Amino acid sequence: MIYKKIVSGLFVALVFGGCSQVAPDIPSNGGSNVGDSDALSSQTVTIDENNINSNGGNGLNSVNNPYNSSSDGFNSLYFDFGAYSISNNMQSVLAHDIQRAKQTSGKIKIEGNCDEFGTDEYNYALGLKRAKAVKDAIVSEGVNPSRIVIFSYGESNPVCSTMSDECYQRNRRVDLKLAR
Amino acid sequence: MRIVLILIMSVYLHAIDASLHIVKDVEDRTHIAIVDASSMQDSKIQDIIKSDLKISGHFLVDKDIYSESFDSPITTPSLKNQEYVLKYKYIKTNGSRLIIRLLKASNSKEVFKKSYSISNISKIPFLLHKAIYDINGFLRYPDIDWINRYVIFSRYTTAKHSEIVIADYTFNYKKVVIRGGLNLFPKWASREQKSFYYTSFNGLYPTLYKLNIYTGAKSKIVSSEGMLVCSDVSQNGSKILATMAPNSQPDIYQIDINTKAKKRLTRFGGIDVGAKYVDRESSFVFVSNRLGYANIFKKSINSNSITQVVYHGKNNNSVDSYANKIVYSSRESSNSFGANSFNIYLSDLDSGRVRAITTTGNNQFPRFSNDGSVVQYIKRVNGASYIGYSNLATHKSMLFPLGVKKIQAIDW
Numbered sequence: 001m002i003y004k005k006i007v008s009g010l011f012v013a014l015v016f017g018g019c020s021q022v023a024p025d026i027p028s029n030g031g032s033n034v035g036d037s038d039a040l041s042s043q044t045v046t047i048d049e050n051n052i053n054s055n056g057g058n059g060l061n062s063v064n065n066p067y068n069s070s071s072d073g074f075n076s077l078y079f080d081f082g083a084y085s086i087s088n089n090m091q092s093v094l095a096h097d098i099q100r101a102k103q104t105s106g107k108i109k110i111e112g113n114c115d116e117f118g119t120d121e122y123n124y125a126l127g128l129k130r131a132k133a134v135k136d137a138i139v140s141e142g143v144n145p146s147r148i149v150i151f152s153y154g155e156s157n158p159v160c161s162t163m164s165d166e167c168y169q170r171n172r173r174v175d176l177k178l179a180r
Numbered sequence: 181m182r183i184v185l186i187l188i189m190s191v192y193l194h195a196i197d198a199s200l201h202i203v204k205d206v207e208d209r210t211h212i213a214i215v216d217a218s219s220m221q222d223s224k225i226q227d228i229i230k231s232d233l234k235i236s237g238h239f240l241v242d243k244d245i246y247s248e249s250f251d252s253p254i255t256t257p258s259l260k261n262q263e264y265v266l267k268y269k270y271i272k273t274n275g276s277r278l279i280i281r282l283l284k285a286s287n288s289k290e291v292f293k294k295s296y297s298i299s300n301i302s303k304i305p306f307l308l309h310k311a312i313y314d315i316n317g318f319l320r321y322p323d324i325d326w327i328n329r330y331v332i333f334s335r336y337t338t339a340k341h342s343e344i345v346i347a348d349y350t351f352n353y354k355k356v357v358i359r360g361g362l363n364l365f366p367k368w369a370s371r372e373q374k375s376f377y378y379t380s381f382n383g384l385y386p387t388l389y390k391l392n393i394y395t396g397a398k399s400k401i402v403s404s405e406g407m408l409v410c411s412d413v414s415q416n417g418s419k420i421l422a423t424m425a426p427n428s429q430p431d432i433y434q435i436d437i438n439t440k441a442k443k444r445l446t447r448f449g450g451i452d453v454g455a456k457y458v459d460r461e462s463s464f465v466f467v468s469n470r471l472g473y474a475n476i477f478k479k480s481i482n483s484n485s486i487t488q489v490v491y492h493g494k495n496n497n498s499v500d501s502y503a504n505k506i507v508y509s510s511r512e513s514s515n516s517f518g519a520n521s522f523n524i525y526l527s528d529l530d531s532g533r534v535r536a537i538t539t540t541g542n543n544q545f546p547r548f549s550n551d552g553s554v555v556q557y558i559k560r561v562n563g564a565s566y567i568g569y570s571n572l573a574t575h576k577s578m579l580f581p582l583g584v585k586k587i588q589a590i591d592w
Contacts, residue, residue, distance in 0.1 A: 043300065044346060045396040049382065050360030082473070082495075119509070119544060120588050121365065121409050122467060122474055122497040125423065125430040125451040128406045132428040149384060150428055152407050155588070156362060156381075157339050179384075 067170055069159050073100045074176035077134060078169060081117070084129035086137060094134070097176055098141045107179035108143075110135050112152040115168035120154045127152035134174045149179055210319065213242035213259050213285070215267040217250035225270055228305055228350055232312035233266075235554070237574035238321040250281070253288030260285055266315065275299040280311050282318070292318050302355070305348040326549035326592075330373050331556070331567075332357070332366045333590040342588060344378060346393065349556075349592075350580045351567055357393055365589045367410045370417045371550060376591070377401065377410040377420065388422070402440060406430070412456045412464070412501075421445075421455040421464055432466055434481065445481065456501040458529060465489060465506055465529075467497050476508050478529070489529065498544055502552035504529040507537065509544045509557075524557050526572065537570045537577075547592045556592050558582070 070076045074097050077090045086094055101108055112127030112134075131150040139145045160167040212233060216226055226245045233239040246256050250269045259265050262285040271277040275298055282292035294314060296307045309327045316324050331347045344358040344366050362381040369375040375392045386408040388401040402408070406425035413420050417437065424433045424442070432445040432455045446452040448470055455466040463480045470477070474497035476490040490496050493510030500507050506529060509522045524537040524546045537546070541561035548555060553573060559566045565582040 042394055044355060044357060044393045046356050047358045047391070047396060047398075048360055049358060049363065082469075116586070118474070118495065118511075119454070119498040121411070121423065121453050122451065124407050124409065125425075125453045128425055128428065128430055129451060131406070135428070150406055151381075153340065153381075156336055156342065156364070 067159065069173065070097075070175040070177060072104070072176075072178040076173045076175050077130075079130055079172045079174075081115075081168070081172065082126070084126060084133050086133055094137055097134070098138050098143070100176075101138050101143045101147075102141075104178060106147070108138075108148050109177050109179040110138075110148060110150045111157070111175045111177075112150070113157050113171055113173050113175065114155055115171040116155045116158065117168065120156075124152045124154035127154050130172075130174050134176070209238055209240045211242070211261070211263045212239050213244070213246060213262045213265050215246045215248045215250075215254075215256075215259075215265055216270075217248060217267050218270040220270075220272070221245075221247070222270065224352065225304065225308060228308045228352060229266070229268070229312060231350060231578060231580070232309055232327055235327070235569055235571060235576065235578050236312070236316055236321070236324045237571040237576055238316060238319070238324075250279070254283060254285060264291075268311070270304075272301065276301050276304050276307060278304075278307050278311060280315070282315055303353055305350060305353045309348065322553075323551065324553075326551060326554055329550065329592065330368075331590065331592050332368060332376055333584075334364045334366055334378070334588040335584055335586065336588055340381075344376075345584070349567075349569065351583060352580075354584070358391070365409045367413065367420075367591050369413060377413070379408050379410070401437065402435060402442070409453070411454050411466075414457065414461055419461075421457065423453045423455070432464070445479065446486075454497075454499055456499060456506070458501045458504055458506070465499050465501055467499060476506065490525075490527065492534075493525075498546060500547050502548035505548075505552065507546035507548060507555050507557075509546055524555065524570075526555065538568070543568070545587065545590050547590065549592065556590075558587055558590065 068076050075093045077086060077093050080087060110131045112131030114123035114127050128150065131152060135148050135150050138148065158171045160170055214229055230241050233241045242262065246259065248255055250267055254265050265283045265285050267281045267283065269279045277295065277297045279295045281290055283290055292315060296311060298307050306328065313324055313328055327349055331349055334342050334344045336342050340362050341360065342362055342364055343356050344363055345354050345356050347354045363378050366376045366378045369377055369390055374394060375390050377388055377390050380387045380389055385403045385405050387403040388408050388410055389398055390401055391398045404424040404426050406428045407423060407430050409423045410420050411423060420435050420437060422433050422435055423430055431447060431452050434443045434445055448468060451469045453467050455464045457464050463478055465476055465478045467474050468477050474495045475488065476496050476499050477486050478489050479486045490508060493512060495511035496508050498509040506527050508525055510525055511522050513521055521542040522544050523539060524543045525534055526537055527534045537555055541559050543557050543559050545558045546555055555570045555572060557568045559568045559579060566579040567582050568577055568579045570577040
């Protein structure tokens, strides 16, 4: 008998103890407040950097490639999705760029770019890896590494914007130009 | 034998209690209707008030907006079925003014009344958020301060040009903070949201700056060749986690803001990005391609061992953390343009439990609210973009039209 009472008591305690979300007590005197929210009126600034030149490159494209976004006689190299190694079918392009680098003097800027797929932080890193792969290939052929500056633009510098495999392919690239 | 039976009964009853608790949560939401007593009704204001009440998870909101006199008792008979009626009057003269009354539906008793004003009309969404926040607090529901906070994001305007913008959580208010140049990856510098870090790509090397949104005061933190992104800030603001590439190799670093001392935290020849503090800032989670594709890993600040955290998905390239929970975006299809490309998942680092927050579309940029109760994300589906919020307790999600070009990075 005592055992049944204990079990029943446990049952009641657990069931009603679990239902413990009590409706909130509302103060009977409403809490009227006709104050003003001054904190919301703080004005924020707008900084205008429209006069800043963000490292645009100028110069002629020397190759009959309408998609070439490099300049100063260099050709762009293209990459597979997610990849940053230079593929076999880009070797002739690379050879051209190495030759061009040896013909020029001054600093060379190598810019890595990506398609818009995935987050931009990852794509900035991927673009940087692409740029570094090209830099390493050029340096391995005797170009002074101090001449080369690499930069990643991630998704920020597309040459096209349609949502297609062809456009994504065109944006997965490295551009080369002379730094100014 | 008796002890065994008691134990079995206790476990059984606890299971029943847990399921009852879940059902009770849904039914416990306060039924509320909205009365717009403004002389010039504005549907945008109505929508914001509705959204705030709904996304809080504490209210069941009548789908209709009613019209009545502001000062009178409740006259619409159907409103008596509610628990509360929120009457408001929006006045647009010399700025904006909002007056609200919360009435008990059964007897029209006024239990709460407040007035708000703001000189900048464009910031009316914040006025509305504050009103709903106050009602929620008055009714003693769990805090929803996150609806009052700024969202900051960057977007491209043209190639190599961007803007950094602040917005309210519904994106009804937006204001450009930095216009022109190439400035990206904004990150709030503290909970107070007075300043933010961002990366400027306008010089030869990426440079991290800190900008005060009220004074415009700007200070340089650090430069790095190749890449530089602030991905997380410690609770006291003294340290940040950043992706840097001083030797053209992207790795995770911890930077002391005061001394500018840098500590390299990862040494991997591939890609390590997007670090977020966990384990009371003794460890961090981050995105790495060390398995050949982007995935989420965890590492202690002061040791070299690295553990894999996520075991599904083809590409997991974005992560955020709150306490020991993470949210991440996982690619689930090979088709770039398929109906199901990326989904958001919530995972508990201690228990290993995982659940999906989204199920369709292209969902990226998951971000916890400052209290960890809500997850924000960007959703692209059927050619349109939305900002989404998922209340983790109520499992209720809401989408708002993004109304901007593709977002580059976002913080909340």
